[in-house]
């Protein structure tokens with residue numbers, strides 16, 4: 113089965129083609145038209161601008177993905193598309209494109225939840241055959257900070273979430289405070305690698321509480337106060353602020369994932385989302401899991417951390433194999449689609 117996946121939920125127009133056979137994925141192509149440079153001017157994503165860019169780039173992106181995979185439409189068995197959650201105007205472009213192509217080309221359509229895409233983004237890695245259930249997934253992006261208890265593909269329960277900002281959002285807002293460009297995550301990580309994480313002691317929210325929830329607004333405010341104390345900020349000071357912020361942002365993620373895995377007797381820990389590209393988060397989770405007996409760990413390839421069409425094609429392929437299709441007249445965007453029930 114070969115699936116073409118379309119992702120337009122935020123600021124990347126991305127298309128991936130994936131072959132799924134005997135439980136294994138082969139990525140045949142991935143093409144992304146990034147809007148980062150456009151949104152950088154505004155310091156964040158502007159939904160109407162994102163939708164316009166998606167509309168202008170979606171068809172060339174699909175054509176490029178087919179060309180790169182050296183496939184014609186006749187080789188595509190199904191079209192998967194992110195139906196939510198995300199920005200409504202942005203989602204609409206992908207969904208309406210998929211509906212039109214599904215109708216005209218007579219291809220079955222799969223509505224994919226964006227978070228499920230992030231959950232399966234690590235499943236193409238060679239370590240993917242080490243995935244066993246129950247599993248605990250940590251999904252960290254610009255819009256989400258979630259711990260999900262997974263008892264099988266499609267069986268999810270939300271066991272922890274952020275009470276305010278998402279961790280990626282905290283990276284982005286902190287970068288803005290420090291005058292660094294959008295998106296803040298990669299820039300903060302780069303500076304943090306040259307800074308001292310012990311230079312400032314920032315709060316680690318909800319670490320004592322038994323809950324698996326997160327909170328990032330206090331940390332952001334603490335960085336703001338500290339930054340305001342220093343009018344002239346040397347590069348060294350900025351590096352130290354970044355390193356101290358990053359450490360405070362990542363520690364609760366690693367510790368609460370550990371607690372969740374122990375509580376749920378997880379056999380696998382799964383990482384996903386844009387913040388999964390963070391090198392310290394990856395190594396921190398690796399070290400944490402190494403101390404847990406009989407628990408395996410999978411993380412997405414760096415190219416599959418940020419929003420992409422491949423992960424949507426992957427989740428779509430698993431659903432397509434189960435004939436979990438949505439007829440084109442019924443397919444619609446749902447900006448608030450919850451993957452999992454509330455706790």
Ligand code: KG4
Nearest residue numbers: 253254255280295297298386387390418419
């Ligand atoms: O999954 P994603 O591409 O989009 C959403 O669904 O939100 O995640 C984007 C987020 C941004 O907040 C960005 O700053 C963050 O991921 N990010 C990082 C890193 N690379 C991207 N955060 C920390 N460290 C990174 N290396």
Ligand code: ZN
Nearest residue numbers: 253385386419
């Ligand atoms: Zn995402």
